[in-house]
Amino acid sequence: TLADVFDWRVLGLAFMFAWQLVVFFSPVIHYSTRNSLSHFNSVVGFSSLGMIFVLLLAAIQVKLFSRIMEHAAVRWMVPVVLTGCTITLAIVDIGTILQQPWCSIASTLAGAGLGVLYLAWGEVLHRMTIVQITVKVSVAFLLATICFAFMVMIPKSVSIVLTTVLPAGTSFILFKVLKRRQNEAVRKEPAFHEVAFSIRAVFSLGVLFMVGAFSRSFFLAAAPIAGSGSYPWLFLVAALISMLIVCGPLLSSALPDFAAAYKTSVFALGFAMLLLPLLEPGSIAASVVGLVTYCVSVLLVWI
Numbered sequence: 001t002l003a004d005v006f007d008w009r010v011l012g013l014a015f016m017f018a019w020q021l022v023v024f025f026s027p028v029i030h031y032s033t034r035n036s037l038s039h040f041n042s043v044v045g046f047s048s049l050g051m052i053f054v055l056l057l058a059a060i061q062v063k064l065f066s067r068i069m070e071h072a073a074v075r076w077m078v079p080v081v082l083t084g085c086t087i088t089l090a091i092v093d094i095g096t097i098l099q100q101p102w103c104s105i106a107s108t109l110a111g112a113g114l115g116v117l118y119l120a121w122g123e124v125l126h127r128m129t130i131v132q133i134t135v136k137v138s139v140a141f142l143l144a145t146i147c148f149a150f151m152v153m154i155p156k157s158v159s160i161v162l163t164t165v166l167p168a169g170t171s172f173i174l175f176k177v178l179k180r181r182q183n184e185a186v187r188k189e190p191a192f193h194e195v196a197f198s199i200r201a202v203f204s205l206g207v208l209f210m211v212g213a214f215s216r217s218f219f220l221a222a223a224p225i226a227g228s229g230s231y232p233w234l235f236l237v238a239a240l241i242s243m244l245i246v247c248g249p250l251l252s253s254a255l256p257d258f259a260a261a262y263k264t265s266v267f268a269l270g271f272a273m274l275l276l277p278l279l280e281p282g283s284i285a286a287s288v289v290g291l292v293t294y295c296v297s298v299l300l301v302w303i
Contacts, residue, residue, distance in 0.1 A: 017298075028151060047110050054119070055118070079113075269297070
């Protein structure tokens with residue numbers, strides 16, 4: 001039913017996705033083009049390093065990471081850190097303070113905080129069936145793209161304020177509304193409890209993140225798309241296409257067909273890269289292809 005689809009978990013995930021999209025993929029918070037590759041600047045690069053570090057720590061030192069996350073103060077540091085990083089990047093963007101080292105520090109901490117949220121939400125999702133996960137993640141990502149379009153179109157000052165609130169919103173739903181109690185006497189085994197599997201999973205996620213990042217670098221030009229009214233709507237169209245690519249094969253058979261879903265997704269990513277010599281960077285076609293590649297990568301990470 002609709003009540004099963006649009007619940008607190010979907011809303012919380014949508015808040016996290018929306019924050020990630022606005023901060024890392026819009027001109028609202030930090031849109032540096034000082035580097036040679038547009039969209040793949042120090043923000044994306046250092047945030048990826050921070051995220052991978054946290055995921056590797058959780059994979060290699062499962063018990064240590066779990067003990068650290070048992071403390072409520074540690075869990076609630078995450079939205080505080082993400083909010084602080086958002087404000088710092090916004091200040092750097094308008095030139096109030098020097099770009100470095102503050103941009104790199106804020107980006108790395110933001111990626112680390114996002115990695116903690118990824119693991120925490122993963123712990124919530126792994127208790128559900130694959131069909132529930134697919135539906136909830138897809139709907140949450142679609143809601144996030146709608147929120148993204150709204151944030152890009154409203155005045156920048158208002159958008160910055162709303163973006164800084166999103167980490168608190170997703171953390172409140174995650175740690176309060178869903179009543180995740182890490183200090184219970186009987187605890188469920190972590191979703192990634194096999195160390196070897198976890199490390200391989202982290203590197204697989206890293207590859208997918210890099211695919212999404214480089215697709216943005218190669219296919220998108222900063223000025224034409226970011227400055228046009230079509231920018232947020234292209235993102236929404238790309239999200240819908242990506243949901244068809246990833247979720248269509250997965251849910252088309254009686255049982256979830258992972259093989260077909262991943263084959264289709266990998267084919268789509270490879271085909272997008274083959275279009276590099278044919279599409280003019282910054283054009284509508286290149287933008288749609290780049291956005292679809294990015295959205296497929298994000299959905300694959302979660303599903």
